[in-house]
Amino acid sequence: MKLLVTGGLGFIGSNFIRHILGSRKDAKIVNLDLQTYAGNPANLADLASDPRYRWVKGDIADPKIVDKCMTAGIDAVVHFAAETHVDRSILDAAVFLRTNVIGTQVLLDAALKYKVSRFIHVSTDEVYGSVPKGFSKEGDALEPNSPYAASKAASDLLVRSYFVTHKAPVIVTRASNNFGPFQFPEKALPLMITNWIDGLPFPRYGDGKQVRDWLYVLDHARAISLVLDKGVVGEIYNIGGIEHCENNELIETVRGIMGKPKDLVWEVPDRPGHDRRYAIDCGKLKKLGFKHAFKFSQALEQTVRWYQQNEDWWRPLRSDASYKAYYIEQYRSRLASGVSTGRK
Ligand code: TYD
Numbered sequence: 001m002k003l004l005v006t007g008g009l010g011f012i013g014s015n016f017i018r019h020i021l022g023s024r025k026d027a028k029i030v031n032l033d034l035q036t037y038a039g040n041p042a043n044l045a046d047l048a049s050d051p052r053y054r055w056v057k058g059d060i061a062d063p064k065i066v067d068k069c070m071t072a073g074i075d076a077v078v079h080f081a082a083e084t085h086v087d088r089s090i091l092d093a094a095v096f097l098r099t100n101v102i103g104t105q106v107l108l109d110a111a112l113k114y115k116v117s118r119f120i121h122v123s124t125d126e127v128y129g130s131v132p133k134g135f136s137k138e139g140d141a142l143e144p145n146s147p148y149a150a151s152k153a154a155s156d157l158l159v160r161s162y163f164v165t166h167k168a169p170v171i172v173t174r175a176s177n178n179f180g181p182f183q184f185p186e187k188a189l190p191l192m193i194t195n196w197i198d199g200l201p202f203p204r205y206g207d208g209k210q211v212r213d214w215l216y217v218l219d220h221a222r223a224i225s226l227v228l229d230k231g232v233v234g235e236i237y238n239i240g241g242i243e244h245c246e247n248n249e250l251i252e253t254v255r256g257i258m259g260k261p262k263d264l265v266w267e268v269p270d271r272p273g274h275d276r277r278y279a280i281d282c283g284k285l286k287k288l289g290f291k292h293a294f295k296f297s298q299a300l301e302q303t304v305r306w307y308q309q310n311e312d313w314w315r316p317l318r319s320d321a322s323y324k325a326y327y328i329e330q331y332r333s334r335l336a337s338g339v340s341t342g343r344k
Contacts (some may be wrong), residue, residue, distance in 0.1 A: 002028045004074045004116075006060050006107065007081030009039035011183040012122070012175075012217055014047060016078065017044060019221035021052055032069050033081065043182045058102035063110070075117035076228060077111050079104065082152070085186055086126075090272055095152045100151035101158065108162045108170075110229045110335035119159070119170045125213070125238065125280045127153040127174060133282035138236040145273045156236075161267070163234045173224060175239040176280055180216060180217030180299070181306040185314050190252065193307045194314055196260050206270030208248040211277040215241030216299040219292050223285060230288045237288070238280040243296035253297075257304045272317040 001024065007013040010029030013130040022026050033039045035057055038334060046051045058065030060081045083089065083096045104121065111119045129135040129143030142157070144150040162168035177188075185194045223239045231237060245253075251265055283292070307314060 001026055001074050002030070002073055004030050004032060004077045005132055006032045006077070006079045006103075007039065009033040009035055009041060009043055009055070010080060010084075011038070011043070011180075012178055012220060013080035014040075014043035014182055015180060015217045016080065016221040016224060017053065017321060018047065019218060020225060021047065021050060023225065028052045029054070030069055030072055030074070032058055032060060034059045036083075038084070038184045040182075040184075044263070059099075061098055061106050063106050066106050066110045067113075069212065070114040070116070070315075074114060074116050076120065077107060077116055078120045078224065078228065079107055080122045082122075082319060084124075084148065085184075086146045086148045086203075087186070087271065089146055089151070093147035094114040096148055096151040097154075101154045101344075104155040104158055108159065108168060112162070112166055112168055117169055118228060118233075119168060120224060120231075121155065121159045121172045122224065123152050123156050123172055123174045124149065125174050125176045125240070125278045126275065127156055128278070128280070130275035131277050131279050133277075135279045136238070137281045138238055138284060142298070145275055149275075152204065161279075169233045171227055171233060172236040173227055173239050174236060174280065175220050175223075176213035176215045176241045176278060177218055178215050178217045180303055181310070182313070183217070189250070189254070189303070190249070190307060190314070192254055193258070193304055194318060196254075196258055196264055197308065197311070199264075201264045201266035202251065203266045203268040204251065206272060207269060208265075208267075209276070210274060211244055211246055211247050211279065212250070213241040213279055214243045214245070214250070214296060214300075215239065215295055216292075216300075216303075217296045218299075219294055222293060223290055226288055226290055227285075234282075237285045238282050239285055239290075240280045242292050242294065242299075244279060248309070250263065253300065257301050 008017045049204050082100045091094045126149035127142045142153040144153040159170045163170045179189045183190045195202050
């Protein structure tokens with residue numbers, strides 16, 4: 001099986017590629033990745049000399065490079081490439097629309113032209129918006145609240161339209177918050193761990209009572225692999241995690257693992273439009289036979305250890321250490337000017 005993976009130098013894409021090459025002897029992978037700030041060749045350094053793996057540096061929104069990748073006789077596309085950080089989308093949405101929407105359209109057109117047999121579009125539970133209670137099902141209305149979530153919802157709908165209009169063999173997956181090795185240290189968990197290694201506080205947005213559903217990245221990779229084999233074309237599959245908890249609980253658990261004092265939490269103004277709670281129903285995925293392989297506490301501890309043991313990997317990524325302070329300053333000035341934080 002020959003796969004075109006997009007965004008394979010990113011956090012989830014790189015874990016997926018390693019999982020596939022480790023679990024399928026017949027797999028070959030072309031990884032189309034632009035190497036933006038979040039795409040890092042070091043994430044797949046161990047595969048650099050594997051003859052089954054090839055990285056093509058390029059933009060998914062560029063039809064020429066996408067066409068070149070598809071001519072290599074691709075069986076299936078697994079599309080991870082996306083701008084994903086909510087905070088960045090609040091400050092500048094343009095690149096989110098270009099990559100997440102236009103990039104998806106370019107890939108879909110090429111997949112149709114070259115008649116690939118599967119197109120897995122990797123999406124997020126954030127498209128459902130904040131869910132005060134209960135669990136989002138795949139057919140629920142999309143109510144994205146951040147420009148990031150809106151760009152993913154737009155791409156999900158575009159994928160759906162290619163199924164209805166062109167009979168494209170698409171499947172959409174919507175995962176909850178991922179954690180694990182190689183996650184860029186701007187997302188909550190790696191930011192917390194790496195700040196605490198350096199004795200810096202973690203900036204907690206608002207009251208910290210937001211609820212997230214934490215999915216270990218290797219379970220996510222296993223779920224996508226299953227969907228690739230057994231998923232039904234035209235369907236959507238939620239991929240949820242193993243632990244629902246408030247950010248405050250997550251902070252306490254990581255503090256316990258790392259043995260850090262309480263004053264390393266810095267209360268900062270809330271993120272504008274901050275979703276209070278995400279929760280998804282994964283019954284459909286479980287009907288395909290999916291079971292989580294990792295326990296939350298063990299996976300979390302392993303993740304903390306990974307960051308403790310891999311400073312060489314994350315330290316260069318934090319060289320622009322001011323970037324978070326800059327965001328927080330933005331929030332402060334927005335609040336001071338009376339712009340709603342959008343909290344529910
Ligand atoms: P994040 O990793 O950005 O994922 P998402 O917002 O897409 O769910 O954030 C996870 C949670 O942690 C979310 O409720 C926002 C919160 N958070 C903070 O409190 N401080 C931070 O510096 C960051 C990055 C996130």
